[in-house]
Amino acid sequence: MQLLLPSALTTLLDQPPDTIAPEAMLTDGWLTPVTGQITSLLDQSDPYLLAAGSHTVPGHTMLLLAAPTGAHPAIYLCLPNGTPASTSRIAAHTSITLPLTGTLDLAVYRDLGDVGNLQPQYLRTLVPGRIVVVHNGAIVDVSGSSDSAQLVLTHHPLAASNGRPLAPAEYQVAAKEARARLACPNLPSQPANCARPTGSVMGAWLGDVPDLRTVDLATFHAQADALSRLADDRRLLTYLASTAIYDPERFAASRTTLLLDRIVLCTAEERGFEIRLNTNPRPGNQRLPHDHAYPFTARVITGGYLNVVHRRTGSRSDGPFTSSDITPAVTTTELPGSSYTLAPTLVHQALMLPGTTTLMLRGPYASTAYAATDLIPPVSTWPAPMDGVLPVHSRPMADDEHLALQRRLAAAGVIDG
Incomplete structure (x- = not known):
């Protein structure tokens, strides 16, 4: 058949x-x-x-x-x-x-x-x-x-x-x-404990996220519930995305990178985490295998991607690597509502659809991040500099870029217009 x-x-x-x-x-x-x-x-x-x-x-x-x-x-x-x-x-x-x-x-x-x-x-x-x-x-x-x-x-x-x-x-x-x-299939669209919160008060449920500075990955993964609740709370999500530009700490951490744009929604470094809204991906550049300097949990809001998680096969278990030093371990489909947690020890590729937007719970920094040195996208695809001559792989977000992202997110139904 x-x-x-x-x-x-x-x-x-x-x-x-x-x-x-x-x-x-x-x-x-x-x-x-x-x-x-x-x-x-x-x-x-x-x-x-x-x-x-x-x-x-x-x-x-x-x-x-x-x-x-x-x-x-x-x-x-x-x-x-x-x-x-x-x-x-x-x-x-x-x-x-x-x-x-x-x-x-x-x-x-x-x-x-x-x-x-x-x-x-x-x-x-x-x-x-x-x-x-x-x-x-x-x-x-x-x-x-x-x-x-x-x-x-x-x-x-x-x-x-x-x-x-x-x-x-x-x-x-x-x-x-x-x-x-x-x-009689059980077809959950999301975990049963991810009901919409009754109020949009900052801290009413984000305060339930524990100190993540020393927890294991399973405890970190359990916090995916917080991302689901935030994704379902349009009023709070709109407020946090729209006001980042007025918060010096959050806006300084918001970036335009060669992979995507990110708006920082919440910072709680005293508890070892930050919540980001990742959007406007560069689909071609997303094929770059890379690791992260921290554990993170991601939750897809719109769009989707193939998430290819690699294990290292070279002589080094960390540090710089090339595409010949890694091999796929698992590949998953990530659709709206999907969540997963990745440690900084593994490499991944996010083969994204245009228009994909995700929430990320970023944990404490544990190492230096690297990407496959033989597959770095051409400089012509990097963000144009705010000051200087040459493009850069990552830089602070400009005011007009933040406003353009707000309009894009509202048009996609992620936040209110």
Whole structure:
């Protein structure tokens, strides 16, 4: 069966993600028709043919729905089975996972030392309609909620090194459970605790953000709720974006860069964070692989992007690098409402749609930021200087640029006009 997925999706099993046009991937319109197709495959499945290629392991059961044929990948359905989950794994092959129901938690590690120390470097919760590609060699931990089901595509049969194949009768039972989950999908557009705040008083809920100067990444990631609440509070978001120009501290930190423009909405250095509105991306320059000098959580408001998270493979675990020193670990689709958290130890590329706007919770500075030195965009694409002759990669925002951004954000429906 030819699944009704984005046309470029399965090419990610064989091609580098930065060769894909984000426009071909950034949609969730596939969810309903593909869910119907998977239900049909379950109805037509022959347990006596498919059970041997299916397996159960601690944490989940994997049902084979279609074996790979030619250029078409194998199709599996992953069902959390209520048993204690297995530990993190090193991906033996590239695979694509598409949540159909429930939620899917994803953690990425640099190495086995991070695993042993329980220190993930990237955290993401995916809801139905989002996509994650786990690339060969990545060290990941993936766990679904008890009501979830995930479609998994791969060119290579999935083996069960710590499990066992299913018997035909077990396949039938699991297929029945899968049909039940797909018939009553849980399709959250955002976490249940992200309700619109009743008042737009600065500090009424931003004051709930803890001191982030010494917390672990999981605690940092939990603050994504604050970004969701701010995105939903149009009145407060409009006030903060519009008044940055009148606040010397916030406006001095607002920048025009070779990647995008940022307006600083809130500074709380005594608690180790700053909240930014990132907008007006330069899509060509966004393909530059780079790290950050701080941990951050991002939340998409409008537009979207393919987020390619890289691990370093060179001799240095930090410091300057080139494109040959990194390799993709995971690629995710980031659509409005998506949130993720990235540590300064990993490199990423944000292949953005024009007009993308995001909120960022920036944590405390921990290191120096770097970008792939062999892929730096030409100077002709850098911001024109406010003073001087040569363009610069980053500079303070001018008054007229701030006003132009306000008009752009109002036209896009991000803030009130």
